[in-house]
Amino acid sequence: xxxxxITFVTLTLISSNCTMKTQHILEYxxxxxxxxxxxxxNIEPKGIIEIEEDENNIIQQITSVAIIGESNTLxxxxxxxxxxxxxxxxxxxxxxxxxxxxxxLVAKSGRKPxxxxxxxRRKVEVPYxxxxxxxxxxxxxxxxxxxxxxxxxxxKNINNTFYSFGTIYCYYIGSSEKSIDNIPVLFVxxxxxxxxxxxVMDLNKNSHAIAYDFYINNYxxxxxxxxxxxxxxxxxxxxxxxxxxYDLEGNFIKSVSHMTNNYLLKGGLKNGxxxxxxxxxxxxxxxxxxxxxxxxxxxxxxxxxxxxxxxxDSGFVYYQDYLRYCRSKEMRPDxxxxxxxxxxxxxDAFENENKFYPIILVWDKNKPMGFYYLIQExxxxxxxxxxxxxxxxxxxxxxxxxxxxxxxxxVLFKKSKTSWTAEKxxxx
Amino acid sequence: MKMAILxxxxxxxxxxxxxxxxxxKCELSKxxxxxxxxQTPGNCVKCFIEPMDLVELIKKNSLGINYKLMALxxxxxxxxxxxxxxENDWKHYMLVDDGNARKxxxxxxxxxxxxxxxxxxxxxxxxxxxxxxNIEKAKKFVKSR
Numbered sequence: 407x408x409x410x411x412i413t414f415v416t417l418t419l420i421s422s423n424c425t426m427k428t429q430h431i432l433e434y435x436x437x438x439x440x441x442x443x444x445x446x447x448n449i450e451p452k453g454i455i456e457i458e459e460d461e462n463n464i465i466q467q468i469t470s471v472a473i474i475g476e477s478n479t480l481x482x483x484x485x486x487x488x489x490x491x492x493x494x495x496x497x498x499x500x501x502x503x504x505x506x507x508x509x510x511l512v513a514k515s516g517r518k519p520x521x522x523x524x525x526x527r528r529k530v531e532v533p534y535x536x537x538x539x540x541x542x543x544x545x546x547x548x549x550x551x552x553x554x555x556x557x558x559x560x561x562k563n564i565n566n567t568f569y570s571f572g573t574i575y576c577y578y579i580g581s582s583e584k585s586i587d588n589i590p591v592l593f594v595x596x597x598x599x600x601x602x603x604x605x606v607m608d609l610n611k612n613s614h615a616i617a618y619d620f621y622i623n624n625y626x627x628x629x630x631x632x633x634x635x636x637x638x639x640x641x642x643x644x645x646x647x648x649x650x651x652y653d654l655e656g657n658f659i660k661s662v663s664h665m666t667n668n669y670l671l672k673g674g675l676k677n678g679x680x681x682x683x684x685x686x687x688x689x690x691x692x693x694x695x696x697x698x699x700x701x702x703x704x705x706x707x708x709x710x711x712x713x714x715x716x717x718x719d720s721g722f723v724y725y726q727d728y729l730r731y732c733r734s735k736e737m738r739p740d741x742x743x744x745x746x747x748x749x750x751x752x753x754d755a756f757e758n759e760n761k762f763y764p765i766i767l768v769w770d771k772n773k774p775m776g777f778y779y780l781i782q783e784x785x786x787x788x789x790x791x792x793x794x795x796x797x798x799x800x801x802x803x804x805x806x807x808x809x810x811x812x813x814x815x816x817v818l819f820k821k822s823k824t825s826w827t828a829e830k831x832x833x834x
Numbered sequence: 835m836k837m838a839i840l841x842x843x844x845x846x847x848x849x850x851x852x853x854x855x856x857x858x859k860c861e862l863s864k865x866x867x868x869x870x871x872x873q874t875p876g877n878c879v880k881c882f883i884e885p886m887d888l889v890e891l892i893k894k895n896s897l898g899i900n901y902k903l904m905a906l907x908x909x910x911x912x913x914x915x916x917x918x919x920x921e922n923d924w925k926h927y928m929l930v931d932d933g934n935a936r937k938x939x940x941x942x943x944x945x946x947x948x949x950x951x952x953x954x955x956x957x958x959x960x961x962x963x964x965x966x967x968n969i970e971k972a973k974k975f976v977k978s979r
Contacts, residue, residue, distance in 0.1 A: 459913075466875050466914045485876050485917065555879050555921075736961065737943040823911060 447794040448834040455496035457826040470561040475812025486557035504556040512576040515606035522611040527580035568595040571617030590617035605656040621684035626652040631679040638664035662704040668722040688786040709788025721747035745769035756809035852938040853954035867901040885947040906931040
């Protein structure tokens with residue numbers, strides 16, 4: 407009887423403790439910090455173009471965008487398609503589809519699925535299977551077409567050339583079971599906007615690259631999450647890789663960034679990958695993460711972002727408990743709670759005249775829409791010079807940013823009930 | 835007069851519950867069930883195949899059970915339904931999910947598919963990544979009819 411009573415009391419205490427803890431998280435409000443009034447980045451409206459849509463090219467979401475000012479071309483990724491437009495008129499030029507057949511680029515590249523003894527299907531070295539060898543490997547071509555939905559993922563203008571990474575799926579048969587890998591393939595486009603060449607990336611067990619973002623100089627930098635902890639930040643602690651460096655043929659060289667202590671605290675791999683963004687400033691690669699309020703170089707922190715109105719510290723601490731609470735209630739995480747846990751989110755960044763510009767989403771209840779965008783200007787060594795805040799409109803919301811280096815234009819891609827527009831602002 | 839009728843019609847439509855809209859859209863009759871899958875264009879392949887496998891299972895084993903299939907698609911513009919239709923070669927009913935569909939139909943926030951009777955009562959609810967449980971639920975639904 408005593409045991410039952412003690413168990414009951416203990417369970418009641420644990421349960422009420424959990425509820426109290428969750429209640430605290432659900433009601434958490436980030437503290438507003440004192441900020442300085444800095445010089446304002448001058449941005450002035452320059453013009454708006456409507457992006458042409460038709461039955462065959464309905465833009466649902468712009469996942470990545472790049473502009474080559476010199477050739478007056480705007481490129482964007484919409485689902486599996488890469489679409490090109492005239493940057494002055496918004497008129498559609500052409501599209502490149504990520505086709506099912508692209509799977510053969512991987513199969514015929516000589517790359518092989520990586521070995522990982524922790525997975526039955528990855529224990530032995532086997533080849534990728536080309537579409538012509540489906541029948542002899544027991545793969546139904548029709549079913550394969552249902553599963554293999556290749557798509558373009560990220561896009562950049564680097565020195566007036568469009569580069570786009572696609573996620574290309576390819577079958578392999580490891581330990582008699584059929585599996586599919588997702589392999590990033592870099593496509594290089596020529597002036598006629600055709601694919602001129604491609605590079606199939608090398609995956610390994612601790613660098614399964616997913617081309618969320620990339621940069622190319624003498625190397626290819628790519629978001630490349632790893633499944634196992636390795637010494638990180640100069641051996642300071644062990645963590646999961648998040649980004650890797652490759653030679654221009656796509657061969658892996660090394661991991662260059664890892665989950666910070668904050669991301670480990672947030673739950674590490676348990677709560678998903680962490681995707682970095684890459685920007686080159688003054689010939690140095692800079693790496694930023696959505697919630698980590700700092701700028702990183704290869705395997706080191708460069709500087710903290712400054713003069714921000716909130717911190718994300720509590721979010722990293724509370725996030726796991728909040729997710730646990732959502733799972734127990736079989737509900738999706740509430741955007742309102744997430745916004746309070748992580749009031750600052752780095753959504754993009756660009757370079758201009760050797761300066762670094764992070765684009766930051768600030769969740770602030772006191773603003774009419776509950777948030778605003780903050781663009782800051784830093785020198786390459788982390789000195790904050792200027793900043794500017796941008797408000798959004800409820801009926802015509804900003805969905806993507808781009809910087810046109812040639813025309814010095816910040817371009818806001820907005821979506822309304824009727825159309826997509828690109829709003830151009832000159833930046834001085 | 836025309837204007838008044840239009841306004842009344844708009845008011846009636848505005849007050850219609852989501853289930854009533856679905857029922858009207860697919861002309862659901864008394865002895866029919868409505869299978870609703872919740873979709874987002876550009877989602878992973880698995881997110882489409884998982885509920886469709888369950889639909890296939892119900893179809894194969896449901897001799898005498900009449901149902902209609904509806905996709906509630908999370909898009910912002912009606913025109914974007916065509917993206918979903920094309921991507922998945924969708925030949926059934928579909929409507930825009932404004933983000934509140936699960937809540938309006940009384941489903942859990944993470945539900946990937948539900949089966950409703952002709953009065954809008956949830957007869958079975960399927961959650962993602964619960965492969966075995968979902969198959970059991972589908973079988974149970976078929977058996978109970």
